[in-house]
Every structure is written in C-alpha cells, then in structure tokens.
Amino acid sequence: xxxxxxxxxxxxxxxxxxxxxxxxxxxxxxxxxxxxxxxxxxxxxxxxxxxxxxxxxxxxxxxxxxxxxxxxxxxxxxxxxxxxxxxxxxxxxxxxxxxxxxxxxxxxxxxxxxxxxxxxxxxxxxxxxxxxxxxxxxxxxxxxxxxxxxxxxxxxxxxxxxxxxxxxxxxxxxxxxxxxxxxxxxxxxxxxxxxxxxxxxxxxxxxxxxxxxxxxxxxxxxxxxxxxxxxxxxxxxxxxxxxxxxxxxxxxxxxxxxxxxxxxxxxxxxxxxxxxxxx
Numbered sequence: 001x002x003x004x005x006x007x008x009x010x011x012x013x014x015x016x017x018x019x020x021x022x023x024x025x026x027x028x029x030x031x032x033x034x035x036x037x038x039x040x041x042x043x044x045x046x047x048x049x050x051x052x053x054x055x056x057x058x059x060x061x062x063x064x065x066x067x068x069x070x071x072x073x074x075x076x077x078x079x080x081x082x083x084x085x086x087x088x089x090x091x092x093x094x095x096x097x098x099x100x101x102x103x104x105x106x107x108x109x110x111x112x113x114x115x116x117x118x119x120x121x122x123x124x125x126x127x128x129x130x131x132x133x134x135x136x137x138x139x140x141x142x143x144x145x146x147x148x149x150x151x152x153x154x155x156x157x158x159x160x161x162x163x164x165x166x167x168x169x170x171x172x173x174x175x176x177x178x179x180x181x182x183x184x185x186x187x188x189x190x191x192x193x194x195x196x197x198x199x200x201x202x203x204x205x206x207x208x209x210x211x212x213x214x215x216x217x218x219x220x221x222x223x224x225x226x227x228x229x230x231x232x233x234x235x236x237x238x239x240x241x242x243x244x245x246x247x248x249x250x251x252x253x254x255x256x257x258x259x260x261x262x263x264x265x266x267x268x269x270x271x272x273x274x275x276x277x278x279x
Contacts, residue, residue: 027272028054033238034200034212036061036219045213048268057203060196061222064091064188067165071185072099075160079108084133086161086171086182088117088141090124095187096162097128106130112160117144119263139261140241145174155179164218165189168243190218197226204231211256211271215240217247224251238271 031054035046046056075082076099087093100106110130116122118139122132134151136143148154157180161172165186172182203209204227214220214237224232238257239245245258256278259270 026053028052028275031055031275032208032210033057033271034059034203034209036196036200036213036223037215044264045267048264049271052268052272057199057209059200059203060193061200061226062190062196062218063193065191066095066098066188067186069095069099069187072096072162072187075162075183075185076100076105076108079105079112079160081158082112082160082183083157084115084159084180085109085112086115086144086159086175087121087125088144088161088167088171089164090121091164091188092162093121093124093128093130099187100128115144115148117141118261139263140243141168141170142174144171145178148175148180149178157181159183161185162187190216190222192222192225197222200226201228201231204235209235211236211238213238213240213267213271214244214248216244220244220247220251220253223253238267238274240267 028049033049033054033056035049035056035058037045037060043058046058049056072095085096087096096109097106100109106128109128113133114125114130115134116125116132117136119135122135125132134144134147136147138146154175155178159175159180159182161182161184163184163186166189167186172184175182200212200223212223212235214223220237223237227235233252235253236256237248237253238259239248239255240259242258242260245255248255257270257274259267261267
C-alpha cells in the first residue's frame with residue numbers, strides 16, 4: 001500500500017535546486033515521490049506530480065554520456081543510402097542533431113523516413129524540423145517492429161539506428177527478420193550518477209520516500225546499486241512500460257505502478273489511480 005497522507009507543501013533541495021510545491025490538486029496529497037530521470041529530464045514529470053499534490057524530490061540516478069561520434073559521422077556521410085532512420089529516445093534525437101550540424105545534413109535527415117518509438121521522441125525530433133513518418137500505437141520496440149511490418153515496405157530497406165550503448169536487440173533483430181538491413185550505431189550510454197545515489201540512499205534510510213519513479217531498465221540498475229539490500233526490496237516503484245516493470249520485478253522491487261504509455265500524462269494518471277486505490 002502506498003503511504004498514508006503527510007503534509008506535502010514543503011521546500012526540497014537536491015543538488016542546489018530548491019522549489020516550493022503549491023499543488024493545485026490533492027489527488028496525491030502527502031505522497032512523497034522521488035523522480036529519478038537523468039539530469040535535466042525529470043522536470044515535466046516532477047511538475048505534473050506536484051500539480052497533483054505530491055511532494056516531489058528530483059534525484060538523477062543516471063547521467064547521459066556521449067560516445068565517440070565518429071561512427072555516426074561516417075553513417076551520415078552515406079545518409080542517402082538509407083531509407084529509414086530509427087529513433088527510440090529523445091537522447092538519440094539530440095545526439096543525432098549534435099552531429100548533423102549543417103542545414104544540409106539536417107535537411108537530409110528530414111528527407112529520410114523517420115520511425116520513432118513514441119510521442120516524446122517525435123516531439124524531440126520536431127525541434128530540429130524532423131517530422132516522424134511512423135509512430136506506433138505501442139510505445140515499445142516491439143510496437144515499432146509490428147508497425148513497420150504492417151506497412152509492407154521493410155524487406156530490402158536500409159535503416160540507420162542511432163542507439164544507446166547496450167540497448168535491447170529487439171528492434172534491429174525484429175526488422176532484420178523482416179528483411180531489412182539495420183546499421184546500429186551506439187551514440188550514448190547511461191551511467192550511474194554517484195551524487196544522486198547518495199541522496200536517494202539517505203532518503204530511503206530515513207524512510208522519507210513512498211514511491212520512486214523509474215523510466216528504463218538502466219534506472220532500475222542504478223536504483224539497485226544505490227541501495228543496501230535491506231532497503232531495495234521494500235521501496236515501492238512506479239515504472240514506465242512493461243520492460244522497465246519487468247526489470248524492477250526481477251531486481252526485487254515492489255512494482256506499485258506500471259504505465260503502458262511513456263507519456264508524462266499517462267504515467268501521472270497511472271500513479272494517481274494506484275494511490276487512489278490504496279487509500
């Protein structure tokens with residue numbers, strides 16, 4: 001059960017960031033939530049939870065590290081040979097844009113068919129003038145494979161996939177099984193954020209958290225690494241998507257919320273529904 005109500009209108013300070021919560025709603029009144037997105041990525045979710053009355057602490061548990069851009073530079077030099085560009089995260093979009101710096105290169109990317117894994121990725125692409133050709137109904141790699149298969153134009157297609165290091169092989173493997181040629185180019189990796197881990201460990205030890213949000217299996221790994229065993233198995237988590245939820249359960253965390261969609265609005269609604277049921 002999620003914790004009983006506690007006063008939530010308080011000032012919190014994490015890594016120099018202080019905010020006063022002024023909830024417009026009381027749906028999550030008293031719920032103490034840690035948002036663990038990478039540095040600079042947690043703001044929209046944190047603000048949406050505060051608007052529902054939650055007391056939110058933003059604790060980056062991971063940070064995004066860029067990899068050697070040379071392989072992506074080489075891939076962009078032969079961009080005309082690709083039919084599709086596959087984008088499965090906003091981080092991939094921003095790393096692609098950081099390499100495609102000229103207007104000609106960005107126009108060339110926009111001229112390819114773009115397959116993105118969800119609306120957040122599509123919105124990130126639009127910041128650079130890139131309009132998604134395909135957004136699947138299910139915001140998962142599996143959903144993107146199914147959507148591509150339904151088009152009937154995958155066989156023989158050449159695809160560029162700027163990815164996270166160590167990303168699941170579901171997307172390239174699924175598309176190759178359909179007859180596509182997929183070039184996977186890792187452009188970034190998710191690394192633990194030591195400062196965030198220290199902060200989370202202290203709050204968990206003090207019993208100051210009712211729920212922790214995790215948005216990816218890498219966040220589950222970072223959360224597990226941050227906590228001693230006696231805390232890791234009893235800290236409730238809210239997960240974006242079944243892949244993250246599966247990783248959390250395998251790690252031993254009690255999964256209180258599993259949002260099917262990666263959108264902030266859907267995730268917040270799922271947390272509100274779970275908290276309402278637990279009262």
